[in-house]
Amino acid sequence: MDTIEQQKLKALRPKIIIGMASCGIGAGAKNVLKSIEHELAKQKLEADIVHTGCIGMCAQEVLVDVLFPGRTRVTYGNVKTSIVPEIIGEHVGKGEAVKKLVMAQMYLDDKTASPYDGLPFFDDIEMNKGQKKYILRNCGYIDPDSIHEYIARGGYTALEKVLKTMTPKAVIDEISKSGLRGRGGGGFPTGEKWASCAKYSADEKFVLCNADEGDPGAFMDRSLMEGDPHAVLEGMIIAGYAINATSGYIYVRAEYPLAVKRLKHTIEEAKKLGFLGKNILNRGYDLEILIKEGAGAFVCGESTSLQNSIEGKRGMPRTRPPQSVEAGLWDKPTCLNNVETFANVPFILNKGADWFAKIGTEKSKGTKIFSLTGKIKNAGLVEVPMGTTIRQIVFDMGGGIPKRKKFKAVQIGGPSGGCLPESLLDSPIDYESLLGAGAMMGSGSFVVVDDTTCMVELARFFMNFCALESCGKCPPCRIGTTLMLEILTRITTGGGEEKDLEVLEQMSDEMKVMSLCGLGQSAPNPVKSTLRYFRDEYMAHIRDKTCPTATCVALHKYEVTPEKCTKCQACIRNCPVKAISGSTTEVAFIDKSKCIKCNLCYDKCNFLAIK
């Protein structure tokens, strides 16, 4: 750690904070970083460069913050290397924010910094209004590789309080009282799970963190692990103490190399300062935590499959009972929770269960993080109190649908969830309401689709995913997903029959009842919900052999709808075989004898004029 003199000296130097989570890096943060270093040297300026995690405004990446001594922290969005010299020269050099490029400013914890005139504050911008950043409070704010920055924001105080003043039972009672429910999808009460695991005694007990975020479209667990890994670890150590675990594993999926790297570093740092390992904080409790990297199997997000995978076997589920709390990993009592659930734990213990239970609805307490993606203006992470409506998330925080397209549906919960239509925009987000509507909380993927997305094709996409990821152990799932995929593919390629819909519905119910694990039980959900809300689209494919959104290429007729054509000629310019004629005064016409059905004209048309 730096000496006090060194810290004082550093406080007098400007600080440049760059978002280096996976999404930042994907948007080009490494090049921006290089250019910042280069520019500092060139302009002979001194500044500290630190990394941070994801602040949730992924659509605005690369994000660079500048902290000039005595002033507020200023965030620049969409930073390209070309604007770096100006930011460095004006802001780092002279302390003047480059206002035209600024996204927002924010106070530091002590609120003494002087703000810049005319710049919006971070919490006031469109996307952040209505959000409650409790669990994400450190993401994008602190350097995730620095345990000291985490401690400076109240980190590990919950662990200290727990070990020094609370019995394991008191911890479980507090978590039960808070009403916290599993954030991985099912929504099982966390306190109840811990209590049932605590009652079994054995020579070995395990606490597991499920970080196998396989749900396509979900990335909040990745952001937490990359942006605030110590919070996850602290929650896990507290859980370990509560159930008297002897060791723990964090099972991270292989596609998250950065999260693995950060977690490894986090564990080392925590060990050095005595928060993990032997005799934690001198209170006599020992806990060892190891990282297990997944090897690419969606089904491993299921608890018993995950345990088999840790044991080095094929990641297949097993029948229950016995439940994992009684005989899980290596047949020992095991408590498994999701990343976000663990990240909630220190927060609850610091603020108190009563305080926490005031947030949210009657049965769903606290906040939930969603990864807002798809056809949405402000893609990124949002943390909202339970009970927030879908409309608030899509239109207030998400900023609505880009390119003047129309909202059609939101897909919540990934391959296990469902598609909810416009009529349900005002329904609140909580475990029960979502289930009732035919979706589920899932892990929190929130994919918005506009009127150019074909719902039958989307259902087919998810069924294809489930068919590929089905482990093959139980026939209802192995055969069911394959057969349903076959029917859906037939419908999207023009071979559908009316009786197919009945068959799909019947198979959905059968798979739900008969499949061994959650994958098979929930795999029909996307089909069921689209059949429920978008049946007319299925009928159009089957009866009229047309795809209303013209997504299903096999059903395209390549004809121009004259009323929709604006004579912009984008299709004409892009046609590789010059099959389209037209001009500024004449609507486009496709010569079918020349057309090779490459679909480029459809892609390039912004007005859906080609069918």
Added chain:
Amino acid sequence: MNTKQNESVQNKTLNLAKIEEVLEKYKNARGALIPVLQAVQGHYGYLPEPVVDLIAERLRISAHEIVGTATFYAQFHLKPRGQHIIKVCCGTACHVKGAKKVLQKISETLEVSTGMTTKDNVFTLEEVACLGACSLAPVMMMDEDLHGKLAPDTVGAVIKEIKGAGISS
């Protein structure tokens, strides 16, 4: 074992020293198989048969069980792959934003179909379920680097840039 040790792998002689090290590290560890396979794959890019036999012997697991486990997971490969792996995300967000077309374009640019390796053994092109960078959709991962906001007409340039960065050597 000796004859197998001299077997040529990707123009390199199969050197088992590194694997011995890994096996030593996991000698008494429980659930060692997957981390060992990950280390082997990290080293060779795939799981060579002689190494599978060696693991079987040391970890006291039958070779068929190892292959059974390896083939269950998408990460493991029993055949050699390219020096660089391009994973194109076809998750939900990427799907609705046109990942399929990006994949097709890459496939055309590199003249390789999905799941295959280019003739010069430089690139392997794969399709993956989700890379968790949905806000930058469509995305792809080149080894461990993410590239986001791809489009069919710009992805060619991204590939050229990667090739130009000397990575193709």
